[in-house]
Amino acid sequence: MIRLEAVCRTYRLGDQPVKALDRVDLDIDAGAYVSVMGPSGSGKSTLLNVIGLLDTPDSGRYQLEGREMTCLDEEARAAERNRRIGFVFQAYHLIDRLSARENIELPLVLAGMAPSERRPLVDDIVDRLGLTERAGHLPRQLSGGQRQRVAIARAVIRKPALLLADEPTGNLDSHSGAEVIELLEELNDQGITLLVVTHDPNIGRRAGRRLRMEDGRITADRSGTETGDALR
Amino acid sequence: MRFADLLQFNGRLLLRQRFRTAMSLLAMAVGVAAVLLLTGLGEGARQFVLNEFSLLGSDVLIMLPGRKETTGGMPPITGEGTRDITLEDVEALGRLNGVRRVAPLIVGNAQTHVGGRSRELLTVGTSEVFFAIRKLKTLQGRPLPVMPLKRAEPVCILGTDARRELFGARPALGEWLRIGDRRFRVIGILDDRGESLGMEMSEAILIPVAAAQQIFDVQGMFRVFLQVRPGSPMEDVRGEILALMQQRHGGERDVTLxxxxxxxxAFDDILRLLTLGVGAIAAISLLVAGILIMNITLISVSQRTREIGLLKALGASAATVRLLFVCEALQLALLGCLIGIASGYGLLALxxxxxxxxxxxxxxxALGAALLIAIATALLFAWLPASRAARLPPVLALQGMQGGAR
Structure with missing residues (x-):
């Protein structure tokens, strides 16, 4: 489903070029549950952004669901993001003047869907994520856990094939964090491909496939059940 | 993105920032209202003047003593004083083929006495024809009687204000009054028609032209009104009149028609230009409002950097983001225009x-121009910040950074 070949991405930090991705090769199957861990600045967020079409690689190839992504222009990338990819951010990124429901509806609005078509979709997802009572509230009236649920609802409303979560529990207490992770895993069970970037080893180890990044390279790629190594 | 959704999305934003919205609406509204008010006033003044002047009728020529060249050049140095237009001249003019009727006019200020009261009034010496040409009517009594021009019949017609000043609440018709050292009987009161041609007729007193000659001790007419016979070409009659006057004044062409x-x-041109001028000044305030909208949009873009990043992540294209911000500015401008039009009309009605x-x-x-300028400035000035928003790289924008470099 995702195929990266020799993908490079270099940032300029002042005069210093920083290699965020250094010839990264990666294959991810549809429906996989992948965690990406590593120290700060190792390039995990950049990897997520490149896969999420928010960032473009300097060189290398990127295929999503068998389609070449590297040659798309910004308009086409925006359309792909809308249709195939859902994002969950550490800082939720909800629009504070819109109610929970309107935030969830936003991707459909941007896609130009008619209100009558939008309503049942939003009703359904609000119901599924247990947000019915909170749907009319503004983000500031919600708890952190509820906000992240709203953000997840927004990420999956378009039924994307790929869900990208960048530190989804970073701003949450352990209890809410666990709930959010369970929700993401539940969605993964229903078939969505899930990619989680995290600092938290307890979360990272739950994934079926665990990547470790350092200096822009993937240094470890483990699948299957947990072994003693990953705990260290 | 659907249009209705776009409007709603921006509407929420504008409602959220009420103060900022109110201020930019105010600026826009003031600009539009100013354009409407000033051009409305100018246009009103123009129509007022035109109405006043057209009362004269387009078949009327006015004769002035003395030659006033409108073609420029040196004034004549050799001219001895111009000759008066005498009553004989007026009578001769009345006998011309192309002239339907002629009204002489002598105007001056004279002290008028009734009992103990004394007022200085505009005294107009003329004939019954003047009433016909100027379409003057009497409220009470009758106009000047038909009589030879040289007869100084001691009768007068009062304007309404003149009547009030002299007689107060007492009836004036049939009473006697004194102008200078001559006595006149009031035979009519003018219908109040306000000012026309720079003469406040309601404060005037009309007497036979020969009587005015005696009071002011003058022979020459101040003006002569000539009405052209229907069907006669104006230019021909003009030539006829000038030729006659030249002949009567010893070959000297010393009158102006x-x-x-x-x-x-001339008036129309001047007033139209004036209206345009004040309209243009008012339009500058619209431009200022446009610059304000640009600043608002710039602030909006920098405050909403993260939101722009998010919208892009959710699938908004650069074009959609630009549309959002341009639309926000347009909505402000249009709403401001509506308020401005409403208040402009309101003030004009008031x-x-x-x-x-x-x-x-x-x-x-003016309405069209105001709208056009308002929308054009909003579009023009919002385009730059909106394009800046559209160009923001999503990754940086999500982190709240606006740096162009990536």
Whole structure:
């Protein structure tokens, strides 16, 4: 489903070029549950952004669901993001003047869907994520856990094939964090491909496939059940 | 993104920032209202003047003593004083083929006494023809009687204000009054028609032209009104009149003939230019409002950097983001325009109510121009910040950074 070949991405930090991705090769199957861990600045967020079409690689190839992504222009990338990819951010990124429901509806609005078509979709997802009572509230009236649920609802409303979560529990207490992770895993069970970037080893180890990044390279790629190594 | 959704999305934003929205709406509204008001006033003044002058009728020529060249060049140095236009001249003019009727006019200020009261009034010496040409009517009594021009019949017609000043609440018709050292009987009261051609007729007193000659001790006419016979070409009659006067004044062409059209044309041009001028000044305030909208949009873009990043992540294309911000500015501008139009019309209506004499008209061209300028400035000035928003790289924008470099 995702195929990266020799993908490079270099940032300029002042005069210093920083290699965020250094010839990264990666294959991810549809429906996989992948965690990406590593120290700060190792390039995990950049990897997520490149896969999420928010960032473009300097060189290398990127295929999503068998389609070449590297040659798309910004308009086409925006359309792909809308249709195939859902994002969950550490800082939720909800629009504070819109109610929970309107935030969830936003991707459909941007896609130009008619209100009558939008309503049942939003009703359904609000119901599924247990947000019915909170749907009319503004983000500031919600708890952190509820906000992240709203953000997840927004990420999956378009039924994307790929869900990208960048530190989804970073701003949450352990209890809410666990709930959010369970929700993401539940969605993964229903078939969505899930990619989680995290600092938290307890979360990272739950994934079926665990990547470790350092200096822009993937240094470890483990699948299957947990072994003693990953705990260290 | 659907249009209705776009409007709603921006509407929420504008409602959220009420103060900022109110301020930019105010700026826009003031600009539009100013354009409407000033052009409305100018246009009203123009129509007022035109109405006043067209009362004269387009078949009337006005003769002035002395030659006033409108073609430029040196004034004649050799000219001895111009000759008066005498009553004999007037009578001769009346006998011309192309002239239907002639009204002489002598105007001056004279002390008028009734009992103990004394007022200085505009005293107009003329004939019954003047009433016909100027379409003057009497409220009470009758106009000047038909009689030979040289007869100084001791009768007068009073304007309404003149009547009030002299007689107060007492009846005036049939009473005697004194102008200078001559006595006149009031035979009529003028219908109040306000000012026309710079003469406040309601404060005037009309007497036979020969009587005015005696009071002011003059022979020459101040003006002569000539009405052209229907069907006679104006230019021919003009030539006829000038030829006659030249012949009567010993070969000297020492009178000036003005047509109403020439007068009106000059006034019309001046007032139209004036209206345009004040309209343009008002339009500058619209430009200022446009710059304000640009600043608002710039602030909006920098405050909403993260939101722009998010919208892009959710699938908004650069074009959609630009559209969002341009639309926000347009919505502000249009709403401001509506408020401005409403208040502009309101103020003009109020003005018309306060001064019914002055016609207040909103010319459609001013309305159209105001709208056009408002929308064009909003579009123009919002385009730059909106494009900046559209160009923001999503990754940086999500982190709240606006740096162009990636």
């Amino acid at each position: 003005i047509t109403q059209d020439a007068l009106l044309g 003005g018309h109510w306060l001064w019914p004499l002055l016609p207040f008209v909103v010319s459609l061209w």
